[in-house]
Amino acid sequence: MFTAIASVYDLNNTLLSFGLHHRWKRLTASYVPVVTNGRALDIGAGTADLALLIEPKMGEQGHVIASDLNHAMLAEGLRKVTGRGLRERITCLQANAEQLGFPDETFHAVTTGFCMRNVGNLMQAFMEIRRVLRPGGRFVCLEFSRPAYGWLRSLYDWYSFRLLPWVGTKVARDRTGVYEYLPASIRTFPDQERLTALLREAGFRQVEYRNLTGGIVAIHVATK
Numbered sequence: 001m002f003t004a005i006a007s008v009y010d011l012n013n014t015l016l017s018f019g020l021h022h023r024w025k026r027l028t029a030s031y032v033p034v035v036t037n038g039r040a041l042d043i044g045a046g047t048a049d050l051a052l053l054i055e056p057k058m059g060e061q062g063h064v065i066a067s068d069l070n071h072a073m074l075a076e077g078l079r080k081v082t083g084r085g086l087r088e089r090i091t092c093l094q095a096n097a098e099q100l101g102f103p104d105e106t107f108h109a110v111t112t113g114f115c116m117r118n119v120g121n122l123m124q125a126f127m128e129i130r131r132v133l134r135p136g137g138r139f140v141c142l143e144f145s146r147p148a149y150g151w152l153r154s155l156y157d158w159y160s161f162r163l164l165p166w167v168g169t170k171v172a173r174d175r176t177g178v179y180e181y182l183p184a185s186i187r188t189f190p191d192q193e194r195l196t197a198l199l200r201e202a203g204f205r206q207v208e209y210r211n212l213t214g215g216i217v218a219i220h221v222a223t224k
């Protein structure tokens with residue numbers, strides 16, 4: 001599915017979120033600490049927006065790994081990284097969140113944006129993330145969540161279960177099923193409190209979250 005949408009992913013993201021995803025990602029990056037000679041990992045990096053935002057925080061000798069399971073998405077990311085002249089600073093690497101393959105305690109920070117709800121075994125991914133973080137390192141997770149107000153939930157349900165699939169089939173003539181998958185994957189993903197509990201269960205401490213746009217998305221911050 002991601003292979004089919006990779007070339008239009010950024011445009012779709014901007015249209016479907018009314019441009020809000022740029023703000024959500026900037027705020028997510030603001031929770032990444034500034035580090036001297038830092039090492040950071042962005043998981044499910046896709047077209048590399050978050051990797052590009054956290055790169056300046058890693059200091060002069062810093063480095064960011066933008067990792068993703070999907071080659072086509074990562075190829076779009078690499079195009080952006082190359083366009084900004086940052087190939088020395090950001091490495092695009094194919095990797096599964098559930099089996100990261102880096103040594104223990106490699107990174108000062110791990111970020112992820114809209115990836116975790118696609119992962120097969122969420123707890124396995126959280127334990128992998130904790131393993132590759134240095135002690136005191138921070139995990140910042142941006143993901144769709146549960147709107148905090150009843151009226152917003154109703155509006156959001158209409159948008160995602162009715163309007164979005166209609167636009168997908170009638171306007172975008174989509175055959176991948178992405179416009180049905182997107183709202184379904186959002187509904188089955190743990191809400192703010194449940195995700196907090198799962199992160200604690202995976203061994204993280206100081207787990208906190210912040211709702212954005214009335215809880216349509218949330219940023220979870222957790223420390224190893």
Ligand SMILES: C[S@@+](CC[C@H](N)C(=O)[O-])C[C@H]1O[C@@H](n2cnc3c(N)ncnc32)[C@H](O)[C@@H]1O
Nearest residue numbers: 044045046068069070073096097113114115118
């Ligand atoms: C919705 S996109 C988000 C891309 C980018 N982070 C953003 O915020 O725009 C989700 C990404 O997660 C990747 N992904 C899905 N399952 C994954 C896994 N198990 N490990 C790593 N990446 C995964 C997909 O290939 C896709 O690029």
